[in-house]
Amino acid sequence: MPRVIYTPAAPKPIGPYSQGVVAGCFLFVSGQIPLDPTTGALVEGDFKARVRRVLDNVRAVVEAGGGSLRDVVKVTVYLRDIGLFQEFNEVYREYFQENPPARVVVGVSSLPRGADVEVEAIAYVCREGP
Numbered sequence: 001m002p003r004v005i006y007t008p009a010a011p012k013p014i015g016p017y018s019q020g021v022v023a024g025c026f027l028f029v030s031g032q033i034p035l036d037p038t039t040g041a042l043v044e045g046d047f048k049a050r051v052r053r054v055l056d057n058v059r060a061v062v063e064a065g066g067g068s069l070r071d072v073v074k075v076t077v078y079l080r081d082i083g084l085f086q087e088f089n090e091v092y093r094e095y096f097q098e099n100p101p102a103r104v105v106v107g108v109s110s111l112p113r114g115a116d117v118e119v120e121a122i123a124y125v126c127r128e129g130p
Helices: 047-064 082-095
Strands: 003-005 020-023 026-032 072-079 102-107 117-124
Touching: 020 047, 026 047, 047 082, 047 117, 072 082, 082 102
Parallel strands: 072 102
Antiparallel strands: 003 020, 020 026, 026 117, 072 117
16 A cells, blocks of 8 residues: 655645655655745745755655665656756756666746746665565
């Protein structure tokens, strides 16, 4: 039976969905936009600051599900401005330094709450051994 993940370290969902769901050995992290988990407001500042907030939100859900960013196997990135691809990669490399997960980046016309970046992820959270 799937297990719903909730952590106050990530923003509350802004719709009828869970922050994440563990099904078998996989954790599916819902799309995260640059919302501050404390205030629920979009993070202000430059694009890189917003990307860091998004990836911190993803990390919080993965950790609440028993994993770490090293366990992330697939990432989907949505950018309102595909011209920010290189800036996104600069921050992304800080979070996924070794053996980065499979990934796709999609240019989109709009995102919830007017965000300019959203990231969803899948992590493998089964542990082998005793």
